[in-house]
Amino acid sequence: MLHHILVVDDDKEVREGILLQLGDTRYTILEAEDGEMAIECLNNHALTVDAIICDVRMPKINGVEAVAYFRREFPGTPVIVLTGFPDVDLAVEFMKAGVVDFLVKPVEKAKLIETVERAASQRTLFGVPEKLA
Amino acid sequence: MDRETDELKTIPGGRASRALLAAVLDQVGEAIISIGDDHRITMFNKRAEQLFGYSAEEAVCMPIGELIPTRFRDSHGQYVGKFLASGETSRRMGARVEIVGLRRDRSEFPAEAAISKVEFEGRIIATVIIQDITERRQQMEALRESEARLVQAEKVAAIGTMACGIGHEINNPLYAILTRAEAIRDGTETSQFRRHAQEIIKHSKHIAAIVKDLAGYIRPGADHELEVVDVNDQLREAVTMAGHSLLSDRIEIKKNLGPVAGTLAKPEEIRQVFFNVIRNGIQAIEGKGVVEIESWQKRGRISVQIRDTGSGIPKDHRGKVFDPFFTTKGPDQGQGLGLYIVKQIVEKYEGTISLESQEGVGTVCCLQLPVSENS
Numbered sequence: 001m002l003h004h005i006l007v008v009d010d011d012k013e014v015r016e017g018i019l020l021q022l023g024d025t026r027y028t029i030l031e032a033e034d035g036e037m038a039i040e041c042l043n044n045h046a047l048t049v050d051a052i053i054c055d056v057r058m059p060k061i062n063g064v065e066a067v068a069y070f071r072r073e074f075p076g077t078p079v080i081v082l083t084g085f086p087d088v089d090l091a092v093e094f095m096k097a098g099v100v101d102f103l104v105k106p107v108e109k110a111k112l113i114e115t116v117e118r119a120a121s122q123r124t125l126f127g128v129p130e131k132l133a
Numbered sequence: 134m135d136r137e138t139d140e141l142k143t144i145p146g147g148r149a150s151r152a153l154l155a156a157v158l159d160q161v162g163e164a165i166i167s168i169g170d171d172h173r174i175t176m177f178n179k180r181a182e183q184l185f186g187y188s189a190e191e192a193v194c195m196p197i198g199e200l201i202p203t204r205f206r207d208s209h210g211q212y213v214g215k216f217l218a219s220g221e222t223s224r225r226m227g228a229r230v231e232i233v234g235l236r237r238d239r240s241e242f243p244a245e246a247a248i249s250k251v252e253f254e255g256r257i258i259a260t261v262i263i264q265d266i267t268e269r270r271q272q273m274e275a276l277r278e279s280e281a282r283l284v285q286a287e288k289v290a291a292i293g294t295m296a297c298g299i300g301h302e303i304n305n306p307l308y309a310i311l312t313r314a315e316a317i318r319d320g321t322e323t324s325q326f327r328r329h330a331q332e333i334i335k336h337s338k339h340i341a342a343i344v345k346d347l348a349g350y351i352r353p354g355a356d357h358e359l360e361v362v363d364v365n366d367q368l369r370e371a372v373t374m375a376g377h378s379l380l381s382d383r384i385e386i387k388k389n390l391g392p393v394a395g396t397l398a399k400p401e402e403i404r405q406v407f408f409n410v411i412r413n414g415i416q417a418i419e420g421k422g423v424v425e426i427e428s429w430q431k432r433g434r435i436s437v438q439i440r441d442t443g444s445g446i447p448k449d450h451r452g453k454v455f456d457p458f459f460t461t462k463g464p465d466q467g468q469g470l471g472l473y474i475v476k477q478i479v480e481k482y483e484g485t486i487s488l489e490s491q492e493g494v495g496t497v498c499c500l501q502l503p504v505s506e507n508s
Contacts, residue, residue, distance in 0.1 A: 011305050017312030057301055084304035086344060104300075106308035106341050108334075109315045 003120045004048045006030045008038040008066065009055040009082070014105070018053060018082075021109040022116065035061025035069070042074055049077055051100070051119040056083040056090065064093075071098050078119035082107065164263040168197045169256060170217055172210065176260075184244075184265055186237030197261070202235045216248055217257055234263065243270050303344050311337040342401070361395035361505045362403050364435050365428055371407035372426070375415060383421045386411075391429040397505040402478045409471040410439045410498045417443025417496060430504065437500040446490040454488060 005027050007018050015031050022029060030045065032038035035058055042049060052070055056063035063081065070079050079099045083090070091102040100119040103112070155178070158165050164181035168174055177192035185192070185200055197213070198206045209232070234244045243266050250259040311334055318330035372386055396403070414424040422442040429436050446454060455476045479486045483503050490496040 011309075013309035014305055017309050020312045020316045084301035084308075086300050086304075104341070105304040106311040106337055108311070108338075109319075 001120075002026060002028060003050040003116065004028045004030060004045070005116060005120075006032060006038060006041060006045075006049045006052045008032045008035065008052060008058070008063075010034055010058045011055070014055070014082075018112070021112050027116070034058045035063070035066030038066055039069060039073075042070065042077070046074055046077070049074075050123045051116055052077060052079045053082050053116070054079055056081060056085060067094060067097055067099060076124035078122045080115055080119050082112075164265075166192075166197065166200075166261045166263065168213070168259050168261065172197050172213060175258060181263070184236075184242075184263065185234065200235055202233055202241055205233060213248070213259065217250060217259055229264075231266070232263075234265070242267050299344055304341060307337050307341055359397050359399060361507050362398045362400045363395055364393050364403065364437065364502065365390045367400060367404040368407050368426055368428060368437065371404050371411055375408060375411045384415055384418055385423045387423060387425045389425070389427045391427070393428050393430040393435045394504045395507075396435055396482065396484075396502040397507070398478075398482045398502070402481075403502075406475045406478050406500070407437070407439070409475045410500070413471060414439055414441030414443060414496065414498075417441050417445070419444055422495075433504050435502045435504055437502075438497060439500075440495060440497045442495040445492040445494055445496055446488065447492060451488065451490060455486075 003026060005022060007015050007029055009015050009018070010033050019029055030041055030049065032041050038052070038054070039061070042052075054063050054067055054070070058066070061069070063083065067079055067081065070077060075098075081091075081094045081099050081102045082105060083102070084105045086104045094102050100122060101115045103115060107115075158176075159179035161178060162180060164184045165176070165178040166174055166181050167176035174192050174195050174197055177187070177189040179189075181192070182188055187195070198210055201209045229245045229247045232244050232246045234242045236242065245264045245266050247262045248259055249262075250257055252258075314330045314333035314337065318327050318334065321327055321330075368388070368390060372388065375386075411424060411426070418424070418441060424442075425438075425440045427436075427438045427440075455472050476486055479500060479502070485499075485501045487499050488496060489499070
């Protein structure tokens with residue numbers, strides 16, 4: 001199944017890296033440079049996005065605020081946090097907030113694909129699993 | 134009483150006035166010692182008796198040099214002689230000098246001394262006032278230690294900030310490198326390119342692991358999975374790691390690993406301990422040299438000794454080698470966190486670490502870890 005993945009990261013090199021790792025026909029990638037752009041993108045494509053990969057340290061709206069917004073406004077869209085900070089406390093906080101996984105860069109291709117697949121399988125529409133909706 | 138008062142009034146310099154003077158001097162909290170121009174003691178008050186352990190009877194006529202350790206006697210004698218010969222009559226309180234006192238039992242104590250002199254009946258009499266400053270020294274020492282601990286805590290806090298910075302600043306470009314290397318590996322049919330790309334991936338992962346570990350060590354709350362670790366296996370792996378990155382033809386590594394049980398720890402942490410110490414040994418060797426690694430077990434403790442024939446640690450650096458950010462190496466050879474991390478890990482597992490070093494000969498690092506009950 002084709003998945004639409006929203007990648008939120010202010011580092012162009014990182015976004016390109018994610019594109020390289022998910023760069024086969026199974027995925028369509030939407031890109032956002034910061035939390036603000038991500039929210040705008042989600043507002044326009046809420047029904048299309050199957051999973052969000054979100055950085056933590058970003059300008060304007062940071063990852064912590066952005067993830068809180070995604071979980072509140074789009075609870076059916078799974079979120080994966082992908083950050084450069086190997087911080088245990090931060091990971092615990094995000095997991096409590098309901099993210100699918102907390103990954104620390106650099107993550108290997110196989111691991112990212114496995115996590116994205118797992119996240120997309122948890123996608124729900126209006127609180128109902130997608131396959132039943 | 135009245136009669137005594139009368140005597141004092143009528144016989145100046147008599148027995149009663151001398152007794153009164155002695156009684157007054159005995160009330161003083163500082164040792165007061167008078168000496169004549171021959172440097173012999175003429176008066177010794179009660180506090181001086183308590184401080185030096187001699188009775189006044191014993192002390193009177195004794196050379197004042199007896200109250201000073203032998204190594205300072207000459208310079209002290211010259212100082213007093215110069216003062217007695219000078220036109221100076223007293224030194225200001227601020228001019229008190231620090232000396233070392235010698236008790237009757239030959240023990241020493243730090244003291245502060247002030248000297249003054251009077252001419253009496255044609256004779257010069259110098260009076261030395263001595264205050265024991267042992268307690269003050271101890272308080273100052275405690276204060277210095279507490280300040281040092283504070284500085285240490287600040288340094289550790291700085292590591293936290295630095296680790297976060299490192300995390301972001303290293304991991305992002307590292308991710309860019311890794312993903313490109315994966316793209317090369319997966320996009321080429323040429324086995325040589327695939328192999329090179331795989332090497333880049335492996336080294337990127339190694340750097341990431343170091344950054345992750347560093348962040349883990351500075352967070353005591355971080356949970357680690359413990360298991361019974363084969364110490365010799367970790368030593369071998371640490372040598373292999375060091376061999377990949379640091380060894381050259383001129384450095385030889387000798388291993389003499391005896392039969393040892395396991396220790397309960399996180400394997401990568403034990404490996405990091407050994408790697409850091411071995412790396413230090415290798416870096417200390419300028420020119421040709423040897424790093425010798427030994428392990429053995431005795432009375433429930435696993436011992437590991439890593440000896441290098443490097444330049445050794447200068448004496449004044451030895452107390453600081455486990456401090457965070459202490460380094461004598463160049464910026465390309467680490468941040469001075471290696472041994473700090475080693476000590477943190479070893480002590481977390483109730484182990485010990487010590488270093489013995491001789492300049493120009495080398496350094497021996499002795500590590501001890503407890504044997505796991507489950508091994």
